[in-house]
Amino acid sequence: MALGVKKPFTEVIKANIGDCHAMGQKPITFFRQVLALCSYPELLEDNKFPEDVKNRARRILQACAGGSIGSYSASQGIELIRNDVARYIERRDGGIPCSPDNIYLSAGASDGIMTMLKLLVSGEGSSRTGVMISIPQYPLYSAGLAELAAVQINYYLDEAKCWSLDVKELRRALEAARKHCRPRVLCIINPGNPTGQVQSRQCIEDVIKFAAEENLFLMADEVYQDNVYAEGCQFHSFKKVLFEMGPEYSEKVELVSFHSTSKCYMGECGFRGGYMEVVNLDPEVKVQLTKLVSVRLCPPVTGQALLDLVVNPPQPDEPSYATFIKERSHTLAMLAEKAKMTQDILNQVPGISCNPVQGAMYSFPSIQLPPKAIAEAKEKGQAPDMFYCMKLLEEKGICLVPGSGFGQRDGTFHFRMTILPPTEKLKIVLAKIKEFHQSFSEQYS
Amino acid sequence: MALGVKKPFTEVIKANIGDCHAMGQKPITFFRQVLALCSYPELLEDNKFPEDVKNRARRILQACAGGSIGSYSASQGIELIRNDVARYIERRDGGIPCSPDNIYLSAGASDGIMTMLKLLVSGEGSSRTGVMISIPQYPLYSAGLAELAAVQINYYLDEAKCWSLDVKELRRALEAARKHCRPRVLCIINPGNPTGQVQSRQCIEDVIKFAAEENLFLMADEVYQDNVYAEGCQFHSFKKVLFEMGPEYSEKVELVSFHSTSKCYMGECGFRGGYMEVVNLDPEVKVQLTKLVSVRLCPPVTGQALLDLVVNPPQPDEPSYATFIKERSHTLAMLAEKAKMTQDILNQVPGISCNPVQGAMYSFPSIQLPPKAIAEAKEKGQAPDMFYCMKLLEEKGICLVPGSGFGQRDGTFHFRMTILPPTEKLKIVLAKIKEFHQSFSEQYS
Incomplete structure (x- = not known):
C-alpha cells in the first residue's frame, strides 16, 4: 500500500497468525505470577502472592543450577x-x-x-x-x-x-x-x-x-x-x-x-x-x-x-485453583463460541463453504472465485486466492492467509482465518468478509 | 563412579562449563526486576519497584503485540x-x-x-x-x-x-x-x-x-x-x-x-x-x-x-544506576581477580604452564604427562588428558574438561578450567589441582 493513501477502513484486523495474546487473549495469572517470582526471587518474601505460587517458584528454582533460571x-x-x-x-x-x-x-x-x-x-x-x-x-x-x-x-x-x-x-x-x-x-x-x-x-x-x-x-x-x-x-x-x-x-x-x-x-x-x-x-x-x-x-x-x-497446574486444594479454572474455562469457552460463529456465518455466504471448526484455532473455508478474477490474478502473476486476500486487505483491512500458502487441490481456493479476534471484532471481520465476497463476486462475474 | 563408594572428597566442584549463575554469580537486580514486571504487569502498580524499572518494562511491553511477552x-x-x-x-x-x-x-x-x-x-x-x-x-x-x-x-x-x-x-x-x-x-x-x-x-x-x-x-x-x-x-x-x-x-x-x-x-x-x-x-x-x-x-x-x-542499561540520572554499576563492577572485578589468581597459582606447579588469562572466563594450561601415564591412558582407550581429568575427578572431586575436547597440537596436553567458582572455592580447586598434579607425576614417573 502506498504511504499516506487513505483507505476505506480505520484499522487492520489481523486474523492471519495463531498469535493468541497479540489478539487480546489474556495470560493465565498463576503462570505469570510464578514466572515473575522465578525472575526476581526477592518477591518470594512478598505477601501479595499466594502460597502455591511461591511453592511452585521455589520448586522450579531449586531444580535450576545455582537456584537461578539464568543457568x-x-x-x-x-x-x-x-x-x-x-x-x-x-x-x-x-x-x-x-x-x-x-x-x-x-x-x-x-x-x-x-x-x-x-x-x-x-x-x-x-x-x-x-x-x-x-x-x-x-x-x-x-x-x-x-x-x-x-x-x-x-x-x-x-x-x-x-x-x-x-x-x-x-x-x-x-x-x-x-x-x-x-x-x-x-x-x-x-x-x-x-x-x-x-x-x-x-x-x-x-x-x-x-x-x-x-x-x-x-x-x-x-x-x-x-x-x-x-x-x-x-x-x-x-x-x-x-x-x-x-x-x-x-x-x-x-x-x-x-x-x-x-x-x-x-x-x-x-x-x-x-x-x-x-x-x-x-x-x-x-x-x-x-x-x-x-x-x-x-x-x-x-x-x-x-x-x-x-x-502441573494448580490443584483443587490450592489457593490459585479457582482463578486458574475460571480463566482457563473462559478462554476455551470463548474459542468454542468463536469457532461455531465462524463456521455459521461463513456458510451463509454464497460461494463460501466452511467445514466445521472442530478444533485448533482456524477455519479454512473454500471460496469460489469467478473465472475473470482467476484470469486477472494470473495476469498479475499471483495465485488467485492471494489476489483475493490482497484485495480484501486493501478494501476492508482484514488480513488472512491465502490457501495457496498451505497447499490445496488444484483448481480449489481457500483462505485460513484464525478464530482469535475478540468476539465483537470477529463479528466485524466475518461481516466484512461477507460483504467483500459478494462485491468481489459481482465485480468479476 | 560406582554408587555408594566413598570418595576422598566431600563435594564435586564444577569448573567445566561457563555457567555463571550455576557457580554462584548473582544476576543484576535491575534486569531481573524489569523481567518480573514484564512477566506479571500487575507489578507495575507496586511501589516497591523504582520508576526506571517500571518505565523500561512498559517500554518493552508496548513493543510486544497485544502488550504481552507471550506474543x-x-x-x-x-x-x-x-x-x-x-x-x-x-x-x-x-x-x-x-x-x-x-x-x-x-x-x-x-x-x-x-x-x-x-x-x-x-x-x-x-x-x-x-x-x-x-x-x-x-x-x-x-x-x-x-x-x-x-x-x-x-x-x-x-x-x-x-x-x-x-x-x-x-x-x-x-x-x-x-x-x-x-x-x-x-x-x-x-x-x-x-x-x-x-x-x-x-x-x-x-x-x-x-x-x-x-x-x-x-x-x-x-x-x-x-x-x-x-x-x-x-x-x-x-x-x-x-x-x-x-x-x-x-x-x-x-x-x-x-x-x-x-x-x-x-x-x-x-x-x-x-x-x-x-x-x-x-x-x-x-x-x-x-x-x-x-x-x-x-x-x-x-x-x-x-x-x-x-x-540499554540504567543511565546515570536513573534510580537504578548506582546499584547497577556496583553490581556490574563487582562481578567484573571478581572475575579479574580470579583470572590473575588462576594463572599465578597454576604457574607455580612444576609441569603446568598457563598463559595469562587476558579475557573470557577460562584458563587453558598445558600439562606435562609422564610417558607411563600416556601409555596407561592408551591402554584404556582414553585420550591422555581425559585420563588425567577423570583421575582428578575421582581423587579430588574437581571437574574440568580435557584439552582433547577442544583440539590441541599433537603431543601436547591441556585442560580447560573456568574462573567461575567463588574465590574461596577457586583457591581450594587450585590447591587440589596442585596436589593432584604432583602426586600424579610421581605416581607415573
Missing part, C-alpha cells in the same frame, strides 16, 4: 520438568506409562519438529528420505523439508469429509513416492492446522496400522490437544491409541509427539516452551538425538518453567 | 530492541553507524552461529564449503560443521605467544584446504574460548586483510567482549577495526559478529538471548537469512527483553 539446564531439559511432563502424559493417557528419559524439552514445537526431521533425513538422490505431509499443511513442514533437502510427499485431506485423513490416499501417495525417494516419515497434525479437524480414534488406529505395515516413523503434531470444540469430538493422542492396540504395535511403531505452550488456553508463543516424547526410538539414535540438541546448549529456561506450570 | 515477535526480533542494539553497537564502536536492519536477534549466540553456518555452507565433494576454525576451538563449531557436513579447516593458535593468531598459519591452513574443499568462512573467537587470549588491534587488522584477499566471510564470535582483565589488553570489535581501515575494506569484507546475554557480567545463559550483526551481506542472501530464521518463528521473547536491558 543453563541439561540439553534435554530440566529433569524435574521432564518428570512433570511424563506424569502429565500418563494422566492424559489414562495411566499408560511414560518415561522422562523419552521427554525432550524444546523451544516451542517447531524446534522439536526441526530437530526430529534433521535426525531422520538422510541419503542422496533416489534414496533420499521422503517425508509425508498433509495438504493443506502448516508451512513449517515444507520449509523445514526444503531446508534439509528432504523429499516432500503430499497426501491430501478429504475436504468433502470434513478434512479427514483416508488411508487409501496415504497409500496412493506412498506408492507414487517410492519411485523417486525412500519414504520414511509420516507427519500428522491433529487437531489440524490449517484445517481445524479433529481425527477420530478409528482414523488414528488406521494410520498407526499403515505406519506399522510400511515401516514409517510417525510424527504427531499435537499442539492443539486442548483446543477441541465440536460436540462428539475428542482428542485422542497417538501414544494412547498406539498402546491400546497392544504390544504388536506399541513395541514396534516409532512415534514422536510434539506439544507446546503456544496454543490451547495458554497461548504463550513468546516463551518458546514445548516438549516432544519419543516412543520406540532406537537407543543408539537417541544418543544422536541428545548430541543434536546439545549443539544449541539448552531450550530457554523461562519456557521450560512455563511448560512445567502447564503440565 | 510472537517478528522472526528477526522486536524492532525496538533491534534499534537499541544498533545504538549500543554505535556507542561501543565510537560512532560507526549500525543499521537495525542488519541486526538479527537469536536464542543465544549458538543459535545465530548455527544459522549463519547453515546459510553459508553448500556444495558437494571438493566444492563443499570449508570453514576455518581455531584450534583449540569451542566445540559448538566442530559439532555444527559435522551436522552440516561442512569441511572443518583447522588453524592453530600459537601457545608460545599467548595463544595469538598468526596470519602465516591461516595461510598455511587455507592453502592445504584448497586441495579438497572450497574455503569460504573464517571463524574467530575473541576474547578466546577456551584459551582466554584477547586479540590485539594489529592482529585483527591482519585477519581482515587476509579475509579481503582470500574472499573469506568473517564470523567473529565476540560474546566475551566485556570480559577483558589483563593490563594493556582491550577489546576491539571486528566491525570497528574494519570500518577504521577505510572503504576499501569496509565496503567489501563480509562480516557477522555475535553477542550473547550469557557471558560478561550478566551470565544469563538460561534466557537464551543474543544477537548478530551482519555487515556487507548481499541483499538477496539477507532475504534467505530472514526466511531461514522464520522457520523457528522467533527467538524467545524473554531473552529478547533481557538483551534490551543489556544494550
Whole structure:
C-alpha cells in the first residue's frame, strides 16, 4: 500500500497468525505470577502472592543450577520438568506409562519438529528420505523439508469429509513416492492446522496400522490437544491409541509427539516452551538425538518453567485453583463460541463453504472465485486466492492467509482465518468478509 | 563412579562449563526486576519497584503485540530492541553507524552461529564449503560443521605467544584446504574460548586483510567482549577495526559478529538471548537469512527483553544506576581477580604452564604427562588428558574438561578450567589441582 493513501477502513484486523495474546487473549495469572517470582526471587518474601505460587517458584528454582533460571539446564531439559511432563502424559493417557528419559524439552514445537526431521533425513538422490505431509499443511513442514533437502510427499485431506485423513490416499501417495525417494516419515497434525479437524480414534488406529505395515516413523503434531470444540469430538493422542492396540504395535511403531505452550488456553508463543516424547526410538539414535540438541546448549529456561506450570497446574486444594479454572474455562469457552460463529456465518455466504471448526484455532473455508478474477490474478502473476486476500486487505483491512500458502487441490481456493479476534471484532471481520465476497463476486462475474 | 563408594572428597566442584549463575554469580537486580514486571504487569502498580524499572518494562511491553511477552515477535526480533542494539553497537564502536536492519536477534549466540553456518555452507565433494576454525576451538563449531557436513579447516593458535593468531598459519591452513574443499568462512573467537587470549588491534587488522584477499566471510564470535582483565589488553570489535581501515575494506569484507546475554557480567545463559550483526551481506542472501530464521518463528521473547536491558542499561540520572554499576563492577572485578589468581597459582606447579588469562572466563594450561601415564591412558582407550581429568575427578572431586575436547597440537596436553567458582572455592580447586598434579607425576614417573 502506498504511504499516506487513505483507505476505506480505520484499522487492520489481523486474523492471519495463531498469535493468541497479540489478539487480546489474556495470560493465565498463576503462570505469570510464578514466572515473575522465578525472575526476581526477592518477591518470594512478598505477601501479595499466594502460597502455591511461591511453592511452585521455589520448586522450579531449586531444580535450576545455582537456584537461578539464568543457568543453563541439561540439553534435554530440566529433569524435574521432564518428570512433570511424563506424569502429565500418563494422566492424559489414562495411566499408560511414560518415561522422562523419552521427554525432550524444546523451544516451542517447531524446534522439536526441526530437530526430529534433521535426525531422520538422510541419503542422496533416489534414496533420499521422503517425508509425508498433509495438504493443506502448516508451512513449517515444507520449509523445514526444503531446508534439509528432504523429499516432500503430499497426501491430501478429504475436504468433502470434513478434512479427514483416508488411508487409501496415504497409500496412493506412498506408492507414487517410492519411485523417486525412500519414504520414511509420516507427519500428522491433529487437531489440524490449517484445517481445524479433529481425527477420530478409528482414523488414528488406521494410520498407526499403515505406519506399522510400511515401516514409517510417525510424527504427531499435537499442539492443539486442548483446543477441541465440536460436540462428539475428542482428542485422542497417538501414544494412547498406539498402546491400546497392544504390544504388536506399541513395541514396534516409532512415534514422536510434539506439544507446546503456544496454543490451547495458554497461548504463550513468546516463551518458546514445548516438549516432544519419543516412543520406540532406537537407543543408539537417541544418543544422536541428545548430541543434536546439545549443539544449541539448552531450550530457554523461562519456557521450560512455563511448560512445567502447564503440565502441573494448580490443584483443587490450592489457593490459585479457582482463578486458574475460571480463566482457563473462559478462554476455551470463548474459542468454542468463536469457532461455531465462524463456521455459521461463513456458510451463509454464497460461494463460501466452511467445514466445521472442530478444533485448533482456524477455519479454512473454500471460496469460489469467478473465472475473470482467476484470469486477472494470473495476469498479475499471483495465485488467485492471494489476489483475493490482497484485495480484501486493501478494501476492508482484514488480513488472512491465502490457501495457496498451505497447499490445496488444484483448481480449489481457500483462505485460513484464525478464530482469535475478540468476539465483537470477529463479528466485524466475518461481516466484512461477507460483504467483500459478494462485491468481489459481482465485480468479476 | 560406582554408587555408594566413598570418595576422598566431600563435594564435586564444577569448573567445566561457563555457567555463571550455576557457580554462584548473582544476576543484576535491575534486569531481573524489569523481567518480573514484564512477566506479571500487575507489578507495575507496586511501589516497591523504582520508576526506571517500571518505565523500561512498559517500554518493552508496548513493543510486544497485544502488550504481552507471550506474543510472537517478528522472526528477526522486536524492532525496538533491534534499534537499541544498533545504538549500543554505535556507542561501543565510537560512532560507526549500525543499521537495525542488519541486526538479527537469536536464542543465544549458538543459535545465530548455527544459522549463519547453515546459510553459508553448500556444495558437494571438493566444492563443499570449508570453514576455518581455531584450534583449540569451542566445540559448538566442530559439532555444527559435522551436522552440516561442512569441511572443518583447522588453524592453530600459537601457545608460545599467548595463544595469538598468526596470519602465516591461516595461510598455511587455507592453502592445504584448497586441495579438497572450497574455503569460504573464517571463524574467530575473541576474547578466546577456551584459551582466554584477547586479540590485539594489529592482529585483527591482519585477519581482515587476509579475509579481503582470500574472499573469506568473517564470523567473529565476540560474546566475551566485556570480559577483558589483563593490563594493556582491550577489546576491539571486528566491525570497528574494519570500518577504521577505510572503504576499501569496509565496503567489501563480509562480516557477522555475535553477542550473547550469557557471558560478561550478566551470565544469563538460561534466557537464551543474543544477537548478530551482519555487515556487507548481499541483499538477496539477507532475504534467505530472514526466511531461514522464520522457520523457528522467533527467538524467545524473554531473552529478547533481557538483551534490551543489556544494550540499554540504567543511565546515570536513573534510580537504578548506582546499584547497577556496583553490581556490574563487582562481578567484573571478581572475575579479574580470579583470572590473575588462576594463572599465578597454576604457574607455580612444576609441569603446568598457563598463559595469562587476558579475557573470557577460562584458563587453558598445558600439562606435562609422564610417558607411563600416556601409555596407561592408551591402554584404556582414553585420550591422555581425559585420563588425567577423570583421575582428578575421582581423587579430588574437581571437574574440568580435557584439552582433547577442544583440539590441541599433537603431543601436547591441556585442560580447560573456568574462573567461575567463588574465590574461596577457586583457591581450594587450585590447591587440589596442585596436589593432584604432583602426586600424579610421581605416581607415573
